Amino acid sequence: DSGVTQTPKHLITATGQRVTLRCSPRSGDLSVYWYQQSLDQGLQFLIQYYNGEERAKGNILERFSAQQFPDLHSELNLSSLELGDSALYFCASSAGGGGYEQYFGPGTRLTVT
């Protein structure tokens, strides 16, 4: 158990809908990262927050947004969902920036029908 929690574990929704994925980092960690893993693909970095501020952005679509709250939990919002958004979404946390190891949550499996 990494100490990172993600909810929900599974989500099934229809195209065009909007969903919110939630992540609670490990106690004491200030950084939260969001990743997408599509079928047979590697980890795609989406976005990173550090202590409430956005610090780095990867291949995140404009339909996706995220935020980190004062209690350090983070939410990833996915809107106008398309079939291709079906994927496993991981959240990871770390104590700081790139020099710190990341602890991954169990992931949220999103299926768009």
Place this chain on the structure above:
Amino acid sequence: ILNVEQSPQSLHVQEGDSTNFTCSFPSSNFYALHWYRWETAKSPEALFVMTLNGDEKKKGRISATLNTKEGYSYLYIKGSQPEDSATYLCALANNYQLIWGAGTKLIIKP
């Protein structure tokens, strides 16, 4: 665009044999190099974070070395066991994010 290359893409190793694989990265502006193990149906798990040229780290039967001047890192597994079957990912760190390699998929044959 920074590119992190891992080779080989996949590897079949007999149980009990030792093995190693490579992570290559641009050597300029090096900050840190990460290794993770990713078992099927689980989440990636950190193995090592290395920052200094010549760094060697060890965790049980797994060890890693780092050469920042020539831009590569090796991961070694001694006496492979079935539980070592996983995808091994390396990632190059800048200040805030990791640039991930595609991974080496290791399959241990009993």
